Amino acid sequence: MMDESNPYLPYIVNIEDAWYETPIGDRAVKTFKVNFADEKVWDTWSHKPGNCAMVGRLGIGESMFCISSSPTEEGYLRFSIMQAGKVTSALHDLEAGDTLTVRGPLGNSFPLEEWEGKNIVSIGGGIGQAPLRPVINYVRANKDKYGKLSVLYGARTSDLHCFKSEFQEYQEEGRLHRRPDLHHAGGAHEVRHRQMRPLQRGLPVRVQGRTGFQLRDAEGDPRGVRLRRQNH
Amino acid sequence: MGDYKFAKDKMSDVIGALKDYQVLAPKAVGDVLRFGPVEDPAQVSLDFPNTNVPPKELMFPETETLFKYRVGQTDIEPEVPDASAKRLIFGIRPCDALAYTIVDHLYAWDYPDPYYQKRREATVLFGFACGEPAANCFCPSMGGGPASEKGLDALMFDVGDSIYVKTLTDKGEEAAKAMGLEAAAEGQVKAAEAQEKEALAKIKRTIDTAGIPEKLPSLYDHPFWEQFSDRCLSCGICTFLCPTCHCFDIQDETEVFDGRRARMWDTCMFPEYTLHTSGHNPRPTRKERTRNRISHKYSYFPEKFDVIACVGCGRCINYCPVNIDILDILEKSKKAEAKEAKTA
Numbered sequence: 225m226m227d228e229s230n231p232y233l234p235y236i237v238n239i240e241d242a243w244y245e246t247p248i249g250d251r252a253v254k255t256f257k258v259n260f261a262d263e264k265v266w267d268t269w270s271h272k273p274g275n276c277a278m279v280g281r282l283g284i285g286e287s288m289f290c291i292s293s294s295p296t297e298e299g300y301l302r303f304s305i306m307q308a309g310k311v312t313s314a315l316h317d318l319e320a321g322d323t324l325t326v327r328g329p330l331g332n333s334f335p336l337e338e339w340e341g342k343n344i345v346s347i348g349g350g351i352g353q354a355p356l357r358p359v360i361n362y363v364r365a366n367k368d369k370y371g372k373l374s375v376l377y378g379a380r381t382s383d384l385h386c387f388k389s390e391f392q393e394y395q396e397e398g399r400l401h402r403r404p405d406l407h408h409a410g411g412a413h414e415v416r417h418r419q420m421r422p423l424q425r426g427l428p429v430r431v432q433g434r435t436g437f438q439l440r441d442a443e444g445d446p447r448g449v450r451l452r453r454q455n456h
Numbered sequence: 457m458g459d460y461k462f463a464k465d466k467m468s469d470v471i472g473a474l475k476d477y478q479v480l481a482p483k484a485v486g487d488v489l490r491f492g493p494v495e496d497p498a499q500v501s502l503d504f505p506n507t508n509v510p511p512k513e514l515m516f517p518e519t520e521t522l523f524k525y526r527v528g529q530t531d532i533e534p535e536v537p538d539a540s541a542k543r544l545i546f547g548i549r550p551c552d553a554l555a556y557t558i559v560d561h562l563y564a565w566d567y568p569d570p571y572y573q574k575r576r577e578a579t580v581l582f583g584f585a586c587g588e589p590a591a592n593c594f595c596p597s598m599g600g601g602p603a604s605e606k607g608l609d610a611l612m613f614d615v616g617d618s619i620y621v622k623t624l625t626d627k628g629e630e631a632a633k634a635m636g637l638e639a640a641a642e643g644q645v646k647a648a649e650a651q652e653k654e655a656l657a658k659i660k661r662t663i664d665t666a667g668i669p670e671k672l673p674s675l676y677d678h679p680f681w682e683q684f685s686d687r688c689l690s691c692g693i694c695t696f697l698c699p700t701c702h703c704f705d706i707q708d709e710t711e712v713f714d715g716r717r718a719r720m721w722d723t724c725m726f727p728e729y730t731l732h733t734s735g736h737n738p739r740p741t742r743k744e745r746t747r748n749r750i751s752h753k754y755s756y757f758p759e760k761f762d763v764i765a766c767v768g769c770g771r772c773i774n775y776c777p778v779n780i781d782i783l784d785i786l787e788k789s790k791k792a793e794a795k796e797a798k799t800a
Contacts, residue, residue: 231567232522232706232717236530261530283527283715285708287733309733323530
C-alpha cells in the first residue's frame with residue numbers, strides 16, 4: 225500500500241527490463257518491468273487487476289497508467305506505455321538500469337471476486353489491452369475459480385499487436401478462439417459475425433467495461449455482432 | 457464557552473500578545489486584499505467587507521512544494537507542514553470558515569491529505585461577524601449567516617468602540633487567554649445579537665436549493681447552459697477566488713540541480729484541464745465547462761459528501777468580468793424543462 229501518511233510521496237523503482245511492443249517511433253508502446261528499489265515495499269504493496277498508478281520521472285513529472293501486470297505475477301510490476309506527450313516521451317528514453325517513480329495503487333479495479341464461477345471474456349484492442357492483461361493473467365493463475373476464459377483482441381495493424389508472445393501462450397492453452405481481425409475489411413471496431421460465432425453460446429449479451437466498448441447481442445441481427453465505440 | 461472583549465485601540469496589543477502563534481490577518485497587497493502573516497500588529501485593520509482572495513490559500517496555497525530532490529538522484533525530501541507550529545487566522549469571515557468545513561470532506565476522503573490536514577489542525581480560526589453584508593452575499597441560503605459559528609474557534613463582533621469576542625472551542629478559549637482579553641459586558645452580548653439580526657435583514661439575495669442537486673444531472677444536455685457560457689471568457693476567476701474550489705495539478709520544476717514536485721491551483725474553466733494527450737477533450741467548449749462548474753458545486757459534490765460546495769460569499773458574481781451570476785444560473789436551472797437524465 226501507499227505510504228498512508230503521505231500519498232504524494234512516490235516509490236523509487238528500478239527498471240529491470242524494458243522493451244518495445246510495437247515498432248519504435250511516434251506513439252510506440254514500450255513495456256517497463258520494474259521492481260521497488262526498497263524491496264521491503266513488497267511487504268505492504270497490494271494491487272488488484274485494473275488498478276492504476278502514477279508513473280513518472282523526477283524532474284519531468286508523473287502521469288497515470290494502468291498497472292499491466294497481475295498481482296499473481298510476483299516480484300515485479302509492469303507498465304505498458306504509449307509515447308504521446310511530455311511524460312511518456314521522457315519515460316520512453318529510459319532503459320533497464322534507470323529509475324522511475326511510482327505512486328499507487330490508485331483507482332478502482334475489476335470485480336474479480338464477483339466473477340468467480342463465471343466464464344470470462346476479455347475484449348480489448350491496441351494498447352487498451354494493458355488493463356485487461358492483469359485480468360487475463362489473474363484468471364489464468366486461478367483456473368479453478370473461473371469457468372472458460374476467452375480472449376478477443378483487435379489492433380489496427382499486426383505491427384500494433386501488443387503482448388504478441390503472450391497471445392501465443394493463450395492459443396496453446398486453448399483460450400484464443402480466433403486471431404483478431406487484422407484485415408481492415410470492416411474497420412477497426414468491427415468484428416465479423418463468422419468470427420464471433422463460437423462465443424455466442426453462453427456469452428453475456430451485453431458487456432460494459434471501462435474500455436469504452438459495448439458488445440451488442442447479435443440475436444436476430446443478420447449483420448452479426450458489432451463492437452461499437454460508445455458516444456460520449 | 458466564554459464572552460470577552462477588547463478595545464479597538466488596543467487591537468495591536470491583543471495581536472502582539474499572541475507570541476506562540478503565527479497570526480494571519482487581512483492585508484492589502486497592491487490593490488488586492490488577502491490574508492497574510494502579520495508583520496506589524498499596528499497595521500492590522502478589521503475595516504473590510506471581505507478579502508478579494510479567500511483564505512483557502514492558507515490551507516492549500518496557490519503553489520506548494522510536496523517534496524524536493526536533486527536532479528539525477530533518487531532521495532526524496534518531503535516538505536510537510538509542521539502541525540505543532542500554531543497559527544491563528546484573525547478576522548476570517550464566517551462564509552470562508554464554513555468553506556473549510558466543506559473542503560475538509562475532500563481532503564479527508566479516500567487518501568487523507570497531510571499537507572492540508574496538518575495546516576488545518578495547527579490553525580485557530582478567529583472569525584469576524586459581518587455587520588454590513590455586501591450586495592451579492594447569500595450565505596443564509598447556504599447554511600451560513602453573517603454571524604455563523606460553523607467551523608470557527610471564536611467569533612468577533614464590532615460593537616462600537618470595542619470588539620466583543622465569543623469563544624466557541626477549547627482552541628479559541630486558549631487563544632483568548634493568550635490575548636489577555638477581559639470579560640465582556642452584558643450590553644456587548646446584546647449588541648452582537650442585535651447586529652446579527654440587522655445584518656441578516658440586509659442580505660437581499662437568496663436561493664432555495666431544494667431539488668437542485670437532484671435536478672441538475674437531468675439538464676446535462678440542455679441548451680440553457682449556453683446563455684451563460686456564450687459570454688464566458690474562460691478566465692477562471694470564479695474558481696480561483698472561490699473558497700471551496702480545490703482542484704490542483706502536480707508538476708515537476710527544476711532549477712539546475714534543485715528539483716521539486718509541486719502542486720498548484722487548477723481550474724475546470726480552462727480547456728487544458730480536461731485535454732487528453734490524444735487531443736481529445738471531453739469538455740471542449742465553455743458550455744461543458746460552465747455546466748461542470750455549477751454541477752460540481754451543486755450536484756456532484758453534494759451527491760458524494762452530502763453538502764453543497766458553495767457558501768454564498770458572492771465572489772464569483774462580484775469578480776466575473778462578464779457578470780455571470782451563479783444565482784441566475786440556478787434559478788434558470790429550476791425553470792428549465794428536464795430532459796432524459798444522464799450522469800456526468
